[in-house]
Each structure stands twice: as structure tokens, then as C-alpha cells.
Amino acid sequence: MLVVVTEPLAPITLPPAQxxxxxxxxxxxxxxxxxxHExxxxxxxxxIARRVAQIYERQRLEGETDVGCLLLAILLEMRGFDFSQSFFSEFAVANAVSELLLRQLGIP
Structure with missing residues (x-):
């Protein structure tokens, strides 16, 4: 069954960085x-984890709270990372970050 969403989804935001x-x-x-473990x-x-954390931290210091914007920044900046020695890609990493942040917010 195809579900058509006519209303935009509300952004998921983090509280301002303390x-x-x-x-x-x-x-x-x-x-x-x-x-x-994956x-x-x-x-x-x-x-990979250190580089993602650097990007995330910089974005948070700049005032970013929107999870979607954080993930886009991680995705775009990780495109320059050499994943040739990894099973992962920038897309898998950004998705993992999304899952971790949502879990941290209590969103299953």
C-alpha cells in the first residue's frame, strides 16, 4: 500500500548544545x-568515528540543532573520506548517526 504524505514532516531537533x-x-x-558490531x-x-565526531561537534558549536541538517553536513563532508579500507560508506555512516541520535532522543 502506497502512503502519500501531503504535509511536510516536522524537523527533529536536538536541544541547544550545552x-x-x-x-x-x-x-x-x-x-x-x-x-x-555491525x-x-x-x-x-x-x-571514521573521530572524523564524524569532529564534523558533528563543529556543527553543534555553530548552533545547529536540526538532525537532518547535521546528517547532511556529515554526509557531504564524509564524501572526502577514504572508505576503501572499510565495509561502510558515507551513507551508511550518516544513517548510523541518525539512528544513534534518535535513540538518544528516545525516538525508536
């Missing part, structure tokens, strides 16, 4: 854990 560094550290650890632990997973 400590963007702590948020970045949490995301780095959570993402690396997700990457390591397939197999790889050395490159820590590089």
Missing part, C-alpha cells in the same frame, strides 16, 4: 561501537 565536546565524545564512542572491528572504524 557541551558540544562531550556530545562529540559520546557520538565518537557510540558510532565506533556501532561500526565495530560487521567486524576494523582500525579504520576509529578514524
Amino acid at each position: 557541551d558540544a565536546t562531550a556530545e562529540g565524545q559520546w557520538l565518537c564512542a557510540a558510532l565506533q561501537d556501532w561500526l565495530d 560487521f567486524i572491528p576494523e582500525a579504520v572504524n576509529s578514524d
Whole structure:
């Protein structure tokens, strides 16, 4: 069954950053854990998680609260990352970040 949405979806927003560094550290650890458990632990997973956390932290310091905008920034900036040693891509990583953030907000 095809469902047609006629109203735009409301954005999902995070509260303003109180400590963007702590948020970045949490995301780095959570993402690396997700990457390591999704397939197999790889050395490159820590590089991916650190880079994503840097992008996320910078965006939060700039005042970004919209989850969609955060994910787009991560997706676009991770396009320049060398994923050749990984099972993942920038799309898989951005989707994982989305899942982690929504879970953190209590949205299943």
C-alpha cells in the first residue's frame, strides 16, 4: 500500500548544545561501537568515528540543532573520506548517526 504524505514532516531537533565536546565524545564512542558490531572491528572504524565526531561537534558549536541538517553536513563532508579500507560508506555512516541520535532522543 502506497502512503502519500501531503504535509511536510516536522524537523527533529536536538536541544541547544550545552557541551558540544562531550556530545562529540559520546557520538565518537557510540558510532565506533556501532561500526565495530555491525560487521567486524576494523582500525579504520576509529578514524571514521573521530572524523564524524569532529564534523558533528563543529556543527553543534555553530548552533545547529536540526538532525537532518547535521546528517547532511556529515554526509557531504564524509564524501572526502577514504572508505576503501572499510565495509561502510558515507551513507551508511550518516544513517548510523541518525539512528544513534534518535535513540538518544528516545525516538525508536
